[in-house]
Amino acid sequence: xxxxxxxxxxxxxxxxxxxxxxxxxxxxxxxxxxxxxxxxxxxxxxxxxxxxxxxxxxxxxxxxxxxxxxxxxxxxxxxxxxxxxxxxxxxxxxxxxxxxxxxxxxxxxxxxxxxxxxxxxxxxxxxxxxxxxxxxxxxxxxxxxxxxxxxxxxxxxxxxxxxxxxxxxxxxxxxxxxxxxxxxxxxxxxxxxxxxxxxxxxxxxxxxxxxxxxxxxxxxxxxxxxxxxxxxxxxxxxxxxxxxxxxxxxxxxx
Ligand code: KIV
Numbered sequence: 001x002x003x004x005x006x007x008x009x010x011x012x013x014x015x016x017x018x019x020x021x022x023x024x025x026x027x028x029x030x031x032x033x034x035x036x037x038x039x040x041x042x043x044x045x046x047x048x049x050x051x052x053x054x055x056x057x058x059x060x061x062x063x064x065x066x067x068x069x070x071x072x073x074x075x076x077x078x079x080x081x082x083x084x085x086x087x088x089x090x091x092x093x094x095x096x097x098x099x100x101x102x103x104x105x106x107x108x109x110x111x112x113x114x115x116x117x118x119x120x121x122x123x124x125x126x127x128x129x130x131x132x133x134x135x136x137x138x139x140x141x142x143x144x145x146x147x148x149x150x151x152x153x154x155x156x157x158x159x160x161x162x163x164x165x166x167x168x169x170x171x172x173x174x175x176x177x178x179x180x181x182x183x184x185x186x187x188x189x190x191x192x193x194x195x196x197x198x199x200x201x202x203x204x205x206x207x208x209x210x211x212x213x214x215x216x217x218x219x220x221x222x223x224x225x226x227x228x229x230x231x232x233x234x235x236x237x238x239x240x241x242x243x244x245x246x247x248x249x250x251x252x253x254x
Contacts, residue, residue, distance in 0.1 A: 001028070001200070002189045008201025010191055011209070014040050014057040018206065019064035027068050029191075031103065031203060032058040034073040034133070039207040046132045051078045051089055058097035071125050072099045076133040079104055079113055086113035090122045103170065105131035107157030111164050118165045126161035128154055129195065130173035143194070145174045158182045158190075170203060171195040173220070194220035 001008050010029035013019040014036045022030060036057050037049035051074075058072040072093050079086035090102045101123035104110055114124050130144045138144070145151040154174065161169055168189040171179045176196020183190040183199045192199035204221065207213045211226035241247035 002187075008189055008191060010201055010203035012036075012203070012206045013061045013064075014206075016060040016064045019061040022206070023065045023068045028201070029069045029071060029203075030061055030065060032061050032070065032072040032097075032099065033103075033205065034075045035205050037075075039205060039213060045135055047076045047135075049075045051075055051092060054078075055093060055096045058093060058099045062098040069101065070099045071101045071103050072097060074102050074104045079110070080106075083113040083116040086110070087116045087120055090117045090124075091120060094122055101125055101167065103127055105133050107153070108160050111160055114161065114164045114166060123167045124165065125168045125170065126158075126166040127170040127172065128157055128161070128174075129171045132172075141173070143173050143175065145178055151175075151178050154178065155182060155185070158186050162186045162188045171199065173218075194218060 008028050010031055011022055011027055012033040012035055013022055013030040014032060019030055032054065034046040034049050034054065036054070037043045037046045040057070041049065041053075043049070054072060054075050058070065062070055074086065074089055074093070078089035086104070093099055093102055102117065103125040104114065105127040107128055114126070117124050130138070130141065132141075135141065145154045155178070158169060158171075166188060168191060169182075169186070170191050170193065171182060172192075173194035176198060179190065179192050179195035180198025189200040191201040191203050193203045205213075208216055208221050209224050211223045212228055212231075214226065214228035238247070
């Protein structure tokens, strides 16, 4: 798709019912993101979600999918220890969920792990820029790599990840100019989130683009629905119907 100049559309998914709709719509990649920790479990960060929980979400998504590529995040603490731990976690994801690839956050420091996972035949997607598993190191969710030193390091890391064999790379919340440069220099597809339009594809967190997480309003987010308000209104309507003895009607009973 990168060679053809066709943009790649990726969304997160965590459950069977919604993944089935996204797949039917023709989404290219479904990411079982560790953002499940936020949007599904209500944690403040992505750190608490476990490997078992990621496998549960991933297997639900895999059962729904007929055509999309399913990529699963290696959660915090399941790969940073050493490359053997990274390999074991990846094998568990592939074996127990049936997913097609894993994603990991980090640059040169995870090169050994990427190579070891690849040697077992598991495709790896990289993730640079704002890497939410390192939020306590960054201290803030602001745009990364605005300064030259960090931008140069990111560019080098992108080359290292591509040379290590990553099949694609997510760039999160970095200046559009830098992301465009990475996409030009690096041969693998670059998928952006808050990284501008000069990259090879885009990803959004499903609950954000559907307007379920209505309090989250970063500049890069385009909302396609306002489901918080719609679901709330439907629920209020249902409550009214039940309390007013309007539901069920004659036709809705046996
Ligand atoms: O977990 C996630 O949803 C992600 C995307 C933001 C790329 O990693």
